[in-house]
Amino acid sequence: MSSSASLFCVPADALDRVWPLVRPWVKAATDKTDGWWGPDDVRAACERGHAVLWVVLDDSRARAAVVTEIHEGWRQRVGRISVLGGEGFRHWRHLIAELEMWAKAQGANRMEIMGRDWSKVLGRDGYVKTATVVRKPL
Numbered sequence: 001m002s003s004s005a006s007l008f009c010v011p012a013d014a015l016d017r018v019w020p021l022v023r024p025w026v027k028a029a030t031d032k033t034d035g036w037w038g039p040d041d042v043r044a045a046c047e048r049g050h051a052v053l054w055v056v057l058d059d060s061r062a063r064a065a066v067v068t069e070i071h072e073g074w075r076q077r078v079g080r081i082s083v084l085g086g087e088g089f090r091h092w093r094h095l096i097a098e099l100e101m102w103a104k105a106q107g108a109n110r111m112e113i114m115g116r117d118w119s120k121v122l123g124r125d126g127y128v129k130t131a132t133v134v135r136k137p138l
Contacts, residue, residue: 005058005092007066007099012047019043022055022065025085029065042067042083051082054099056092063088068099070106079103079138081113096122104138111136 010018026039045051046067056064064086071078081099100111113122126136 005056005063005088005095007092007095008055008057009102010046010053010055012049015043015046015053018053018055018062021062022053025065026067026083029083029085045069052102056086056095058088058092062086063092066099068102070103070108076110077106077108079106079108079111081111084113093122096125100136100138109138111138 023039023043026042030036030038030042042051042053046053051067051069054066054068055062056066065083066081067083069080069082071080079100079102081096103111122136
């Protein structure tokens with residue numbers, strides 16, 4: 001895997017073409033949510049515009065899928081990576097910064113990653129464990 005990994009935002013009208021490639025990664029990630037949601041729920045959220053599907057491309061191949069959301073709180077707007085699955089994370093972890101910029105452009109003042117303890121992997125990037133969510137100010 002090269003260091004030329006890039007991030008591609010999948011428009012809702014392109015989900016039919018991309019979904020067969022990313023569904024196994026989305027399923028693997030959602031299988032760890034204890035029934036919180038499944039791949040069909042993720043796709044529906046992306047189709048409705050409640051979530052955004054991103055594909056990591058490297059060497060002209062899809063390597064991973066990431067799903068982001070924006071959540072409104074009483075006092076904050078938060079960008080959240082709610083699904084992340086694929087291969088070779090160490091080769092494309094730098095792309096998380098692009099997702100942070102996207103969230104900031106949406107008005108978010110924080111970024112969260114839902115799921116396993118990502119603070120072990122992203123702690124050096126400023127993320128801290130808050131229950132099962134890691135968070136970084138933008």
